[in-house]
Amino acid sequence: MTPIITKHILTIPYPFLSFHQQRTAVATSAAAEEEDDDIDLFGSDDEEVDEEAERVKAQRLAEYAAKKANKPKTIAKTTVSLDVKPWDDETNMEELTAAVKAIEMDGLIWGGSQLVPIGYGIKKLQINCVVEDDKVSKMLLSKVVIIRHVFFF
Numbered sequence: 001m002t003p004i005i006t007k008h009i010l011t012i013p014y015p016f017l018s019f020h021q022q023r024t025a026v027a028t029s030a031a032a033e034e035e036d037d038d039i040d041l042f043g044s045d046d047e048e049v050d051e052e053a054e055r056v057k058a059q060r061l062a063e064y065a066a067k068k069a070n071k072p073k074t075i076a077k078t079t080v081s082l083d084v085k086p087w088d089d090e091t092n093m094e095e096l097t098a099a100v101k102a103i104e105m106d107g108l109i110w111g112g113s114q115l116v117p118i119g120y121g122i123k124k125l126q127i128n129c130v131v132e133d134d135k136v137s138k139m140l141l142s143k144v145v146i147i148r149h150v151f152f153f
Helices: 019-038 051-070 093-101 138-152
Strands: 076-084 108-121 122-132
Touching: 051 108, 076 093, 076 108, 076 138, 093 122, 122 138
Parallel strands: none
Antiparallel strands: 076 122, 108 122
16 A cells, blocks of 8 residues: 655655655656646636637727717816905995906806805805816916905905
8 A cells, every 4th residue: 555645745854754755755746747837727828819809809999999089078167165355344245246246257157145244244255156177277266356356346
């Protein structure tokens, strides 16, 4: 009866094995190396190229690119809240609101506004707008509001 040599026996140093066990261990390890080389777990065939699969793949990529080119671009919009504080308590806030809403730019939509008390009878104007990010700069919008407020009131 010959002993069955498994991988855990192969880790035992050769001087502690009998001659027959050493010879069997060497033969088993060589056979195991040959078997490992023959097994292709992922089924990759580098030598063979399937022309039909490549043609279908190229066709699908072309269809995807055409579909993506026809898709409309998403327009990025931002809601902006502006606080406009008057110079003094004598500023007419209704005129200021009308002056701010009179600012017109491509991609700018004015929303609601309200007067918020800040103290000592002075109110500030809170006004909302929606801007398209590609067309209107928020910095430019705030500078235009400041210029309107300073030069017209």
